[in-house]
Amino acid sequence: MAPSEKDARREARRRAAHRRVEPDAAPAGETAIRSDPIRVTADLTPELYRHLGRHASRAAEEMDLPRVPSVDLVRAWIRVSDDPLVWDKVIKELRRAKQ
Structure with missing residues (x-):
């Protein structure tokens, strides 16, 4: 991903996070879409x-x-x-x- 794309995505996430703190804001799931996998770890006996x-x-x-x-x-x-x-x-x- 080009640096300008990365900066644009970062700015879009920042704006989305800011909108969520405004009155009558949509829930996070409706404004931010995560496409990258999420790592989960577990300690097993x-x-x-x-x-x-x-x-x-x-x-x-x-x-x-x-x-x-x-x-x-x-x-x-x-x-x-x-x-x-x-x-x-x-x-x-x-x-x-x-x-």
């Missing part, structure tokens, strides 16, 4: 990490691939969590983990 690895190995075997990266597995789980049955299980696990 050794047990959960091994569990994730077993799932990735199992997926690779079922798909006849040499390997399935853990991140691809997590992305797929997030996508299928829209299924109400899966979502109910997620909520139950979250509640169990909070106790």
